[in-house]
Amino acid sequence: MTRTVGVLGSRGFIGGHVVRALRRRGYEVRTVAAPHVVSAARDSSSVLAEIERQRDAQLRLRSSLAGCRVVINAAGLAEPGAAASDSLLGANAVLPGVVCRALAEAGAARLVHVSSAAVQGCRSVLDESLETQPFSPYSLSKALGEWSVVRCAATLEAVIYRPTSVHSEDRRTTRRLSRLARSPLASVAGEGNRATPQVLVENVADGIAAAATRDEPVQGVVLQPHEGWTCEGFLLMLSQTTRPVTHVRSSLAARLVSGGYWVGRRVRPMTAVTRRIDMLWLGQEQVTGQLTEWGWRPPAGHHRWAELAEAVA
Secondary structure, three states: OOOEEEEEOOOOHHHHHHHHHHHHOOOEEEEEOOOOOOOOOOOHHHHHHHHHHOHHHHHHHHHHOOOOOEEEEOOOOOOOOOOOOHHHHHHHHHHHHHHHHHHHHHOOOEEEEEOOHHHHOOOOEEOOOOOOOOOOHHHHHHHHHHHHHHHHOOOOEEEEEEOOEEEOOOOHHHHHHHHHHOOOOOEEEOOOOOEOOEEEHHHHHHHHHHHHHOOOOOOEEEEOOOOOOEHHHHHHHHHOOOOOOEEEOHHHHHHHHHHHHHHHOOOOHHHHHHHHHHHHHOOOEEOOOHHHHHOOOOOOOHHHHHHHHHHHO
């Protein structure tokens, strides 16, 4: 595989870490600014029509990425609690298709598009199928982005990469969860032994770099591997204390989470809050995916989690 990898969205949370992961692996990186795309598209047919209208953006990208056989698209708006907007749909749904068209014309071989496991919503088990179950404007925008990649890939080897719940010291969500874990409100559903898909940003970035630079063909969806946390274990690690967590009846927790999602359809910020509570109370299983089958292992282990927990405490 080529030694130069193009990266869109290198100034973002995931993109910046991806650049560092690629360089640690010995690759040269060409960072490219993603065009600003806004769109009133709210469904697949209107997204496709908008992609066709973005010819100028395609031409600019084709020129900027000429010579890059592999490109990672980490651009987009990571705003889980956002209402539907032209900016959200443009960045997350339309731009991926524009990137695909530009790369196909530029003669690129592979695109790794960074999506989100949120596209599969509240499914009991996350997998690497193209089936989606969006539950919010954000997850719908990401699901439409995946659709546009599949629809516009043409001759490209298109890879859809789905991170799960990503953490780092400088992420606001991580700091909020740390405060919750150290408070009397820390709680789990039932015995607290359900799996919860919490991952370190360093591991996500290295997984994306691995998918981008793999010598063998890569296709379809790549799901970020699980890092072994249970709901209770994750809270205890974040709390850095011996304070016990409260155990809520599973049936009650499920009803409260369901009610939170219902409220979220009317009060959008509630959707993101409910999602975080859902992952802490009820968790979510996931399949063993391609990365694990390739023999990839996360470079940052539990000692790194301990460092993070201490930093945000």
